[in-house]
Amino acid sequence: MGMNKNLLRVSIILSLICLGWFINDGFSKGVKNKSMNKEMITLIPIGSINKGLLTTLASSLGEVFRLPVSIDPSVKLPSDAFSPKRQQYHATTILNRVRGKTSHCKGRRLGIVDVDLYVPELNFVFGEADLLGTTALISLSRLRQEFYGLPRDEELFLKRVLKEAVHELGHTFGLRHCQSKKCVMYFSNSLRDTDVKQATFCPLCQKKLP
Secondary structure, three states, X not given: OXXXXXXXXXXXXXXXXXXXXXXXXXXXXXXXXXXXXXXXXXXXXXOOOOHHHHHHHHHHHHHHHOOOEEEOOOEOOOXXXXXXXXXXXXXHXXXXXXXXXXXXXXXXXXXXXXXXXXXXXXXXXOEEEOOOOOEEEEXXXXXXXXXXXXXXXXXXXXXXXXXXXXXXXXXXOOOOOEOOOOOOOEOOOOHHHHHHOOOOOOHXXXXXXX
């Protein structure tokens, strides 16, 4: 009888040890899978884009969204997006090309071009995005002081790039245009609007982020 009790105790102990291993292993796998599926942002340079700018933007976007940001190799600027009549590139055509060529990327994707963009309804756009999608696009062209015949201002340029990048990526998280002129989601009808707003979300828009 005493022997049976000892065997029973050993059996219970071994069962508890195995259960512990199972729980720990399952927990580890859960953490690993959660980490692997974590949201991220990928920058896709289209054409020739300054590497230093990409690195700076990636770091700043990581701080704003608190997500990892990677930089993909450059892809070719689609020639069929160019309108000889307007001397601009059709934003939607480039956006669709980015979406198709980077479908393997996880999370959000931000295409970056250094050409003037337009959509048929407007004279120009600073960028475009898929509302509730995962792909966005910004142009650096009109964010430079030199575009308007003014002296170069690198610090101001980088601030504008960040604001437009955050704005377009915000759309991919389901955010629409905000009425607050200080919020990054405010619609920039002109470069002055971009300069007035901040690179962060207002409290109301921040609450809407996942």
